[in-house]
Amino acid sequence: xxxxxxxxxxxxxxxxxxxxxxxxxxxxxxxxxxxxxxxxxxxxxxxxxxxxxxxxxxxxxxxxxxxxxxxxxxxxxxxxxxxxxxxxxxxxxxxxxxxxxxxxxxxxxxxxxxxxxxxxxxxxxxxxxxxxxxxxxxxxxxxxxxxxxxxxxxxxxxxxxxxxxxxxxxxxxxxxxxxxxxxxxxxxxxxxxxxxxxxxxxxxxxxxxxxxxxxxxxxxxxxxxxxxxxxxxxxxxxxxxxxxxxxxxxxxxxxxxxxxxxxxxxxxxxxxxxxxxxxxxxxxxxxxxxxxxxxxxxxxxxxxxxxxxxxxxxxxxxx
Amino acid sequence: xxxxxxxxxxxxxxxxxxxxxxxxxxxxxxxxxxxxxxxxxxxxxxxxxxxxxxxxxxxxxxxxxxxxxxxxxxxxxxxxxxxxxxxxxxxxxxxxxxxxxxxxxxxxxx
Numbered sequence: 418x419x420x421x422x423x424x425x426x427x428x429x430x431x432x433x434x435x436x437x438x439x440x441x442x443x444x445x446x447x448x449x450x451x452x453x454x455x456x457x458x459x460x461x462x463x464x465x466x467x468x469x470x471x472x473x474x475x476x477x478x479x480x481x482x483x484x485x486x487x488x489x490x491x492x493x494x495x496x497x498x499x500x501x502x503x504x505x506x507x508x509x510x511x512x513x514x515x516x517x518x519x520x521x522x523x524x525x526x527x528x529x530x531x532x533x534x535x536x537x538x539x540x541x542x543x544x545x546x547x548x549x550x551x552x553x554x555x556x557x558x559x560x561x562x563x564x565x566x567x568x569x570x571x572x573x574x575x576x577x578x579x580x581x582x583x584x585x586x587x588x589x590x591x592x593x594x595x596x597x598x599x600x601x602x603x604x605x606x607x608x609x610x611x612x613x614x615x616x617x618x619x620x621x622x623x624x625x626x627x628x629x630x631x632x633x634x635x636x637x638x639x640x641x642x643x644x645x646x647x648x649x650x651x652x653x654x655x656x657x658x659x660x661x662x663x664x665x666x667x668x669x670x671x672x673x674x675x676x677x678x679x680x681x682x683x684x685x686x687x688x689x690x691x692x693x694x695x696x697x698x699x700x701x702x703x704x705x706x707x708x709x710x711x712x713x714x715x716x717x718x719x720x721x722x723x724x725x726x727x728x729x730x731x732x733x734x735x736x
Numbered sequence: 737x738x739x740x741x742x743x744x745x746x747x748x749x750x751x752x753x754x755x756x757x758x759x760x761x762x763x764x765x766x767x768x769x770x771x772x773x774x775x776x777x778x779x780x781x782x783x784x785x786x787x788x789x790x791x792x793x794x795x796x797x798x799x800x801x802x803x804x805x806x807x808x809x810x811x812x813x814x815x816x817x818x819x820x821x822x823x824x825x826x827x828x829x830x831x832x833x834x835x836x837x838x839x840x841x842x843x844x845x846x
Contacts, residue, residue: 447767447787447812450766450767450809450810450811451768454766454767454811458768458772475782475783476787485788486787
């Protein structure tokens with residue numbers, strides 16, 4: 418796909434995102450016709466990106482065009498409403514999923530006290546209240562985010578929540594190579610112990626705890642699912658429902674793995690040596706543990722969000 | 737010293753843009769063609785301004801549209817409906833009232 422064509426497709430995709438589903442097809446077709454007519458009038462046999470951008474500038478930002486078509490609301494225009502609703506759906510689903518996973522694995526302490534933790538289980542009513550609480554936390558969080566970003570900028574970021582799964586065959590090949598590398602590093606004990614070790618060459622000791630290594634089978638399943646997703650992409654050359662489903666399962670598995678890692682008592686174990694005292698070893702272990710906690714937390718959130726996006730996309734393609 | 741603000745005149749012209757667009761749609765025309773014709777008539781506008789107007793008129797029934805699929809690339813043509821002719825006449829009468837009132841208010845100003 419050439420750059421000018423991609424530019425037009427991106428514009429039309431953003432426009433479609435901020436239009437009611439019932440009108441989106443007709444409006445996008447008409448706007449595309451306007452763009453092509455202007456490009457034809459400009460006389461360029463093969464329009465450049467600059468020609469294309471001039472044609473798009475004549476239409477104005479897709480969010481502004483959508484607002485002009487639909488009539489701006491008294492308080493909140495349609496584009497902002499749609500951006501808020503979609504982001505809320507993704508954030509709430511992800512947050513709820515995390516809470517369910519934490520409940521299922523019987524995680525004692527909350528991941529983020531008061532914000533992200535297991536659902537209450539003392540009664541059905543308490544569980545329902547917990548779910549409602551999650552919803553209101555997310556509404557509040559997004560409301561503040563929108564206020565800080567400003568209503569003008571918010572619709573622009575809606576297109577970053579596009580549901581389409583990107584990827585080309587080249588991406589698939591590179592990803593498969595990377596996944597194979599990761600699998601080798603973690604499964605071949607020689608590589609793993611050499612990489613994740615501390616100390617002088619003659620006294621190097623591996624630092625990954627047995628508790629963490631016990632999660633290796635789960636990690637391998639997740640890697641396998643991601644590899645399968647890329648194999649399907651390689652075969653199909655583009656987005657397919659099967660690839661979306663596998664990617665969704667892989668993302669969910671990855672999120673579960675991240676949560677499992679976060680709930681281990683010990684992730685790294687720095688041995689005492691001549692260069693490190695007991696206290697120093699404990700401090701380093703604790704520091705590494707906290708860094709890994711933060712990384713896993715962010716990964717869990719991103720992966721859960723990714724899972725929800727795949728589910729929404731499958732639903733969109735099926736309808 | 738030239739103190740004219742081009743935006744003032746542009747706003748004046750924008751006010752009658754809808755009427756002039758309706759006047760040009762007695763014959764079937766496609767969107768970009770209308771942009772070009774309006775520009776030639778002294779009403780410079782862009783698709784981002786004109787398209788919502790056309791869409792609104794179409795939703796209100798003042799315009800009819802058809803897709804010409806005989807070309808390699810389909811193109812949507814608009815033309816006035818019977819209701820659209822009535823709207824055009826009403827807007828024309830309104831414009832004449834505004835024009836006459838403005839002329840009267842301006843008096844001998846040249």
